[in-house]
Amino acid sequence: MELQQLQAMATQVRRDIVRMVHGVQSGHPGGSLGCTDFLVALYFDTLKHSSSPFDMDGKGQDLFFLSNGHISPVFYSVLARSGYFPVAELATFRKLNTRLQGHPTTHEHLPGIRIASGSLGQGLSVASGAALGKKMNKETDTTVYALLGDGELEEGQNWEAAMFAAHHKLDNLVATIDVNGQQIDGATKDVMNIAPLREKFEAFGWQVMDMQGNDMAAVQQGLAAAKALLGKGQPVCILMETAMGKGVDFMEGTHEWHGIAPNDAQLAAALAQLPSSLDDY
Numbered sequence: 317m318e319l320q321q322l323q324a325m326a327t328q329v330r331r332d333i334v335r336m337v338h339g340v341q342s343g344h345p346g347g348s349l350g351c352t353d354f355l356v357a358l359y360f361d362t363l364k365h366s367s368s369p370f371d372m373d374g375k376g377q378d379l380f381f382l383s384n385g386h387i388s389p390v391f392y393s394v395l396a397r398s399g400y401f402p403v404a405e406l407a408t409f410r411k412l413n414t415r416l417q418g419h420p421t422t423h424e425h426l427p428g429i430r431i432a433s434g435s436l437g438q439g440l441s442v443a444s445g446a447a448l449g450k451k452m453n454k455e456t457d458t459t460v461y462a463l464l465g466d467g468e469l470e471e472g473q474n475w476e477a478a479m480f481a482a483h484h485k486l487d488n489l490v491a492t493i494d495v496n497g498q499q500i501d502g503a504t505k506d507v508m509n510i511a512p513l514r515e516k517f518e519a520f521g522w523q524v525m526d527m528q529g530n531d532m533a534a535v536q537q538g539l540a541a542a543k544a545l546l547g548k549g550q551p552v553c554i555l556m557e558t559a560m561g562k563g564v565d566f567m568e569g570t571h572e573w574h575g576i577a578p579n580d581a582q583l584a585a586a587l588a589q590l591p592s593s594l595d596d597y
Contacts, residue, residue, distance in 0.1 A: 325360060329397065334590070336406055338579075338583040344388070346570075347560055349560070350558035350559055351387055354492065354494075355463075361539070362378075362539045378458050380461045380463070382462075383462055388434075441477040461492065464493050466504050481522070491553050496558045523548070523552045524552075525538070527539075527557070529557055530557075
């Protein structure tokens with residue numbers, strides 16, 4: 317997609333997010349809105365992937381693992397609009413017997429989902445294993461991507477995975493950290509300060525770069541820059557600065573919208589800020 321097409325898709329995905337969580341009065345809009353530009357750029361511009369036929373192994377394809385699985389609304393919207401399953405299915409989000417659970421699951425056999433996530437701190441371990449597997453299979457032209465939340469880094473397993481990835485020289489692995497400074501109970505600096513992130517990942521043996529995550533052109537350029545760092549004996553970490561709730565002014569920059577849904581009036585106000593030429597589900 318061209319830049320303007322990516323921007324238009326991001327706006328539509330944000331519409332999907334607020335409508336999904338409103339429809340069931342449940343879900344996590346804040347982080348979903350903040351990570352929208354990244355996931356749209358990844359799936360529509362960077363990732364080498366195929367929606368049909370979908371298989372769990374993904375041989376010969378790039379792989380993506382969502383570690384902070386509570387931002388499932390943005391993931392489901394991007395998958396649907398990438399052709400993995402019908403866009404109309406977004407209307408079933410978090411409802412009885414849906415494949416679109418609040419946190420992604422594998423037993424529902426939803427195309428595009430390779431791990432159950434949402435138990436925070438596990439995604440980087442899975443991504444590291446997948447990256448090692450691709451090396452063992454002699455895949456030389458594929459990349460494994462993972463997305464983690466900054467508050468999620470308080471889980472110790474992440475740092476075991478960071479050691480593992482560097483030790484095994486997984487230079488086919490890109491881990492993006494959503495640095496929005498917020499988590500469910502408040503600011504990360506107040507709940508459990510995880511700074512300085514750059515120095516931490518560098519000390520663990522990673523190449524580290526910064527990226528503005530709410531500017532589509534910057535995300536495109538950042539993902540291209542990360543790919544250029546691969547193949548040099550070290551995994552790559554992108555510190556992606558975002559605003560929780562990006563795109564809806566009353567949701568931006570606060571942990572209060574981490575996990576609550578808008579009411580009818582708030583939904584109308586949000587949609588008014590997200591005009592789209594694409595079709596709603």
